[in-house]
Amino acid sequence: MRVLVCGATGCVGAAVVHALRSRGHHVIEGARGAADGRSTMPIDFMQPRTPQAWAEVLGAARIEALVNCVGILMPTRRQSFERVHADGPIELFRGAVLAGVRRVVQVSALGVGADPQSLAMPYLHSKLRADDALASLPLDWAVLRPSLVYGPRSHGGALFATLASLPLIALPGRGRQRVQPIHVYELAEAIARLVEHDGALRAIHEIGGPQVLAYREMLAHYRSQQGLGAALWLPLPIPLMRLTAWLAEWLPQKVLCRDTIAMLERGSVPRDNAAPALLGRTPTAMAHGLAITPPEPLFDLRVQLSPGIDRLLRAALAFMWLYTALISALLPQQSGVLKLLARCGFEGRAGVAVLVVSCALNIALGTLTLVRPRPWLHALQCAAVIGYTATAAINMPELTIDHCGPLVKNLPLLGLVMVLWMAQRNHAVDAARAGMPRNADRRTSAVPRVAALNPAANHRFE
Structure with a gap:
């Protein structure tokens, strides 16, 4: 015909x-x-x-x-x-x-x-x-x-795959829309x-x-098939989603x-x-x-680190958090941390209380980075870096132009946290893919074969 x-x-x-x-x-x-x-x-x-x-x-x-x-x-x-x-x-x-x-x-x-x-x-x-x-x-x-x-x-699939690959995924409402x-x-x-x-x-x-x-659930399928680990889900009000769509x-x-x-x-x-x-x-x-025709996001945000490099970067990041907490707690006068807190409006008992909270937070971030990295942990680290940097920049603007760059150095630190966040993998999908024959070609077949995956199929789409 x-x-x-x-x-x-x-x-x-x-x-x-x-x-x-x-x-x-x-x-x-x-x-x-x-x-x-x-x-x-x-x-x-x-x-x-x-x-x-x-x-x-x-x-x-x-x-x-x-x-x-x-x-x-x-x-x-x-x-x-x-x-x-x-x-x-x-x-x-x-x-x-x-x-x-x-x-x-x-x-x-x-x-x-x-x-x-x-x-x-x-x-x-x-x-x-x-x-x-x-x-x-x-x-x-x-x-x-x-x-x-x-x-x-x-x-549409490319857009959904891109949204699903983000470390923080915005949802319209609670994401319960049925598809x-x-x-x-x-x-x-x-x-x-x-x-x-x-x-x-x-x-x-x-x-x-x-x-x-x-x-x-649909976005979770896209994320899983890209081999990405767990994500953080951010419910947003529908009016805000409409505004985002308008932009x-x-x-x-x-x-x-x-x-x-x-x-x-x-x-x-x-x-x-x-x-x-x-x-x-x-x-x-x-x-x-999606296993036969893997998702194709608009931008590939996947990060793949070898186990050794992953451990090395996490150890460096953990050392920074733990060292900062240790120096601040043991040498509050010599390190100048109390003077910095005073410049930010925290003096006397208030300064000591903020110092204790800050040290406890840094110890928790450093320890969890070593033993139990999770998406929420990376998000908390990003918030901490941004919070510390913004607070210092507002109250001590001279640090923004210091030739040693004490605040500017937080930008690569933030980048390191983001890399580790996006490098988290879905190990179940990786293991399944590793078990496939090396000559298995899921992408280049000229004839679609999705139907062959269904055990109930009585007709192959070819």
């Missing part, structure tokens, strides 16, 4: 191209900037084109089926929701009717038309316009509305099966993975915006998950999918 895949260079589109070609179909890749050739077709929904013009193009290419995977999460000056999600696809769908295309599969989004509130969200409303227009046309059609999609080329992620390879397999389906379709399918996860809209990224936060708040769980019926089996769990 000759199939046109629109958005063939994106996350979903590229997977659909692989899925269809692996099943013997002739695929024409449609994308912006593509050359007009035997297996490619330039498609830019921002450029208006009449249905008649589309019919001529589709007829000349002898297209029998069409899959529309084009989508954006954020509008820009060059791309609008109305043109990319609604007007452009509708022109194409009407042209497909005139060209005699047998079937159209539209990749929409979960939450489209779910309630009146979705109409107020430009992203979902623009998707709904195209879905409704397709359903009204005299051809066979299917609309897929997936939950969060992860896997190679996923912009049901599906691997892009299995979404592509479902699309390929719809393209091949015998008989009429004319149906909307909501699709997701096998598990309903809290947003925090992020000014950055060169394509995922995080106010609409993204709003859709996450609504949840992303199918009312009736069609994945098992479309695939003929239970979809693959997220942990297994």
